[in-house]
Amino acid sequence: MKNTACSALLCLAISAFVAPVAADDLVVYSARNEQLIKPLFDAYTKETGVKIKFVTDKEGALLQRLKAEGENTPADMLITVDAGNLWEAAREGSLKPVQSKLLAANIPAHLRDPGNQWFGLSVRARTIFFNNQKVKPAELSTYEDLGNPKWKGRLCLRTSKKVYNQSLVAMMIAEHGEARAEQIVKSWGANLSTDPFPDDTKMLEAIAAGQCDVGIANTYYFGRLIEKKPGLALGIFWPNQKGSGVHVNVSGAGITRHAKHEKEAIKLLEWLSSDKAQNLFADVNLEYPVNPAVKTDPIVAAWGQFKQNSINVSKAGELQTTAVKLMDRAGYR
Amino acid sequence: MVGGWRLAAFAIALLIVVPLSVVLSSFLSPEREIWNHLAENVLPGLLANTLRLVLGVGIGVTLLGVTLAWLTAACEFPGRKFFSWALLLPLAVPAYVTAFVFVAWLDFTGPVQTLLRASFGSSAWFPGIRSGGGVVLVMTLALYPYVYLLARNAFLTQGRSALEAAQSLGCNRAEGFFRIALPMARPWIMGGLMLALMETLADFGTMAVFNYDTFTTAIYKTWFGLFSLSGASQLASVLVLLVFVLILLEQLSRSRLRYSQAGRPTQSERIRLAGWRGGLASMFAATVLLVGFVLPVAQLVLWSSSVFAQDFDARYLGFLWHSLSLGAIAAGLIVACALVLAYAQRRHTDPWTRIAVRIATLGYAVPGPVLAVGIIIPLAWLDNQLIHLSKAWFGHNPGLLLQGTLLVMLPAYLTRFLAVGYNPVESAMQRITRNLDEAARTFGVSGLQMLRRVHLPMLRGGLFSAAALVFVDVMKEMPITLMTRPFGWDTLAVRIFEMTSEGEWERAALPAVALVLAGLLPIALLVRHTETHR
Numbered sequence: 001m002k003n004t005a006c007s008a009l010l011c012l013a014i015s016a017f018v019a020p021v022a023a024d025d026l027v028v029y030s031a032r033n034e035q036l037i038k039p040l041f042d043a044y045t046k047e048t049g050v051k052i053k054f055v056t057d058k059e060g061a062l063l064q065r066l067k068a069e070g071e072n073t074p075a076d077m078l079i080t081v082d083a084g085n086l087w088e089a090a091r092e093g094s095l096k097p098v099q100s101k102l103l104a105a106n107i108p109a110h111l112r113d114p115g116n117q118w119f120g121l122s123v124r125a126r127t128i129f130f131n132n133q134k135v136k137p138a139e140l141s142t143y144e145d146l147g148n149p150k151w152k153g154r155l156c157l158r159t160s161k162k163v164y165n166q167s168l169v170a171m172m173i174a175e176h177g178e179a180r181a182e183q184i185v186k187s188w189g190a191n192l193s194t195d196p197f198p199d200d201t202k203m204l205e206a207i208a209a210g211q212c213d214v215g216i217a218n219t220y221y222f223g224r225l226i227e228k229k230p231g232l233a234l235g236i237f238w239p240n241q242k243g244s245g246v247h248v249n250v251s252g253a254g255i256t257r258h259a260k261h262e263k264e265a266i267k268l269l270e271w272l273s274s275d276k277a278q279n280l281f282a283d284v285n286l287e288y289p290v291n292p293a294v295k296t297d298p299i300v301a302a303w304g305q306f307k308q309n310s311i312n313v314s315k316a317g318e319l320q321t322t323a324v325k326l327m328d329r330a331g332y333r
Numbered sequence: 334m335v336g337g338w339r340l341a342a343f344a345i346a347l348l349i350v351v352p353l354s355v356v357l358s359s360f361l362s363p364e365r366e367i368w369n370h371l372a373e374n375v376l377p378g379l380l381a382n383t384l385r386l387v388l389g390v391g392i393g394v395t396l397l398g399v400t401l402a403w404l405t406a407a408c409e410f411p412g413r414k415f416f417s418w419a420l421l422l423p424l425a426v427p428a429y430v431t432a433f434v435f436v437a438w439l440d441f442t443g444p445v446q447t448l449l450r451a452s453f454g455s456s457a458w459f460p461g462i463r464s465g466g467g468v469v470l471v472m473t474l475a476l477y478p479y480v481y482l483l484a485r486n487a488f489l490t491q492g493r494s495a496l497e498a499a500q501s502l503g504c505n506r507a508e509g510f511f512r513i514a515l516p517m518a519r520p521w522i523m524g525g526l527m528l529a530l531m532e533t534l535a536d537f538g539t540m541a542v543f544n545y546d547t548f549t550t551a552i553y554k555t556w557f558g559l560f561s562l563s564g565a566s567q568l569a570s571v572l573v574l575l576v577f578v579l580i581l582l583e584q585l586s587r588s589r590l591r592y593s594q595a596g597r598p599t600q601s602e603r604i605r606l607a608g609w610r611g612g613l614a615s616m617f618a619a620t621v622l623l624v625g626f627v628l629p630v631a632q633l634v635l636w637s638s639s640v641f642a643q644d645f646d647a648r649y650l651g652f653l654w655h656s657l658s659l660g661a662i663a664a665g666l667i668v669a670c671a672l673v674l675a676y677a678q679r680r681h682t683d684p685w686t687r688i689a690v691r692i693a694t695l696g697y698a699v700p701g702p703v704l705a706v707g708i709i710i711p712l713a714w715l716d717n718q719l720i721h722l723s724k725a726w727f728g729h730n731p732g733l734l735l736q737g738t739l740l741v742m743l744p745a746y747l748t749r750f751l752a753v754g755y756n757p758v759e760s761a762m763q764r765i766t767r768n769l770d771e772a773a774r775t776f777g778v779s780g781l782q783m784l785r786r787v788h789l790p791m792l793r794g795g796l797f798s799a800a801a802l803v804f805v806d807v808m809k810e811m812p813i814t815l816m817t818r819p820f821g822w823d824t825l826a827v828r829i830f831e832m833t834s835e836g837e838w839e840r841a842a843l844p845a846v847a848l849v850l851a852g853l854l855p856i857a858l859l860v861r862h863t864e865t866h867r
Binding site for chain 1: 370440463542546709717730837
């Protein structure tokens with residue numbers, strides 16, 4: 001009896017596991033979370049009738065999966081939450097160049113791959129936040145200035161292990177060169193009031209609570225936090241406005257080299273860059289749309305306009321390993 | 334003479350050697366630059382941290398697990414029956430969730446320090462939770478159940494005859510514990526300790542919450558930051574080799590010792606802890622339970638209640654079912670394989686079998702995502718071969734067949750969690766004296782029959798413990814599930830990942846609570862068995 005019960009359970013469970021992918025379904029590997037992309041894909045299915053099957057995972061794992069599956073991979077599109085991993089995917093030969101006038105028109109050149117293998121779909125700015133009870137905006141100027149001794153014991157940073165900081169430092173290396181960038185990072189380290197934080201939200205809360213006065217974070221974490229706790233003593237500041245501009249990164253996508261539904265995937269990509277989708281893509285996470293013709297979410301727009309750094313974001317990937325090693329040398333955990 | 338059991342054990346070991354070799358094969362492309370960089374800049378600090386962590390957690394988990402096991406197995410104090418099973422509950426909560434709750438409470442911005450500052454001014458001091466001490470505390474609270482469960486099995490099955498003999502020779506209670514009971518429970522304690530330490534070494538989630546740099550965080554940084562999977566695999570291989578050596582040393586040190594019990598263990602009376610002693614015992618157990626389970630879960634429930642309306646939907650039943658069914662099937666398969674290994678080791682005492690068995694249990698020491706890649710590479714290769722064959726024979730390309738099915742997920746879980754199933758079963762097997770095997774053979778009972786009719790009934794405690802541990806571990810598992818699951822098919826652990834990877838910890842509380850509730854099922858089953866068995 002125990003045996004039959006076991007085999008019945010096995011059969012039942014196995015049947016629950018096999019979900020065949022219909023031949024016309026698009027398959028997407030996404031590092032962007034399910035709650036952010038599902039509404040988008042549902043809207044696409046509603047509009048065009050094309051079903052999309054997707055799986056979420058960390059970027060590194062997805063890249064390895066693509067490599068291991070090789071030419072028989074079911075994946076048509078790869079979505080990530082930063083440019084560095086898109087660059088790496090292109091470098092590994094997992095993506096395929098796409099020639100599309102629409103994509104070139106909708107997406108500014110510095111936010112997509114020069115080789116057309118991947119395209120940014122939303123912009124996230126990594127900017128300076130401060131405790132507005134203790135610091136006046138006039139005291140702030142640039143990222144580099146945060147290394148000034150006047151900020152000693154007043155700076156908070158997120159861990160160097162997170163890709164957003166790696167991209168920030170990579171762009172700094174692109175702009176200033178490795179030696180100067182290392183100086184800057186070391187000077188930041190000297191000003192830290194406490195150990196680096198595991199995530200931006202905790203860091204922003206620490207700034208508001210007074211554990212430190214300034215820090216660098218992604219704008220959407222600020223947005224989410226303020227939404228939950230409107231009374232927090234946090235202000236947003238756009239640095240480097242007289243210089244190269246605010247550091248930005250993209251969440252983007254590319255078509256896989258062995259995509260089985262290339263035309264359909266390109267159509268999806270173009271749709272994602274168009275006005276209808278851009279708001280869905282960006283607003284749900286309080287990010288900036290990559291398409292300059294699309295209006296930003298009012299909450300996000302209220303934070304003000306800013307000049308963004310126009311160095312191509314692929315530099316973030318190209319210089320990522322240099323940045324990580326630099327941060328290790330500088331003792332930035 | 335190659336016995337059938339030995340072949341089976343080798344087959345299982347071979348299955349697991351494949352992904353391990355993939356990880357080890359990374360040494361074929363040496364990454365000198367990366368090693369140089371790590372050695373110069375981060376390795377010394379990492380190694381110091383890792384050593385501190387291992388010592389701290391090892392000592393903490395042993396002290397806590399063994400004392401609690403002795404109290405609930407051999408003594409009588411107010412609330413003993415309740416604590417016997419309740420002390421297992423921290424198993425159901427993933428360690429990084431407990432970690433996040435502790436940091437949220439005790440960090441600068443948390444309620445405790447905020448209150449202190451409000452009462453005593455802004456210079457009020459509080460020990461930093463995001464430190465080595467904090468990590469050791471959280472890992473100890475999360476992992477002591479491994480040692481507790483196994484040590485408790487040891488104390489329950491060792492009977493009183495040895496202790497009573499010692500007492501008749503003039504040993505007092507303390508001596509009896511330290512000189513008889515504790516040494517006789519060594520394989521169990523070591524088994525639980527090894528599980529706790531392997532999990533500590535391979536852990537990333539908790540280290541990420543504390544931003545505490547260990548060997549495993551270096552592995553992640555090398556893979557995701559330095560874009561070098563081979564560098565990461567090499568680091569992971571070093572870790573695995575170290576663990577292998579440790580385990581071998583421990584086994585060698587007790588290779589001549591025997592832990593079996595002749596005859597049925599007599600359940601003689603418990604040591605009554607009266608008055609203040611009993612009260613102290615109760616308070617001790619209650620504090621551990623409170624801090625390790627009740628308070629964190631209460632916080633999770635509080636957080637999830639605020640997002641319940643927005644996040645809870647009919648899909649949660651699906652997530653729950655997926656987690657439970659996956660856990661149950663994996664537990665069944667893994668415990669069966671563990672039994673084969675344990676039995677093979679019992680019947681064939683040659684070093685080859687012993688090494689094969691030890692290799693088979695190494696998967697637990699490899700950090701999750703690295704093992705996941707080590708598994709999908711050969712399985713994807715196999716899948717691709719099947720497609721070649723299909724194109725050659727039928728002229729039809731069926732697409733990847735294995736991907737997203739149980740045929741990938743189960744071997745993956747087997748590779749990872751065999752140790753968790755094996756240690757309890759092997760320890761329980763040690764209890765059965767070989768005289769019994771020989772006696773059974775004189776009755777003409779041998780091989781599979783002997784296993785089924787003689788050993789299995791005596792192994793029930795170990796088997797149920799193994800099944801419960803594997804069940805809960807598989808439900809909590811994340812990196813392998815993420816990489817091998819079918820499209821649109823999530824477990825509760827995957828839901829936790831979706832929230833925490835974007836820093837939405839309060840939203841992650843909802844699937845975390847569901848996971849804890851789901852984990853109560855295997856623990857309840859385990860408890861039901863132990864109670865009826867006694």
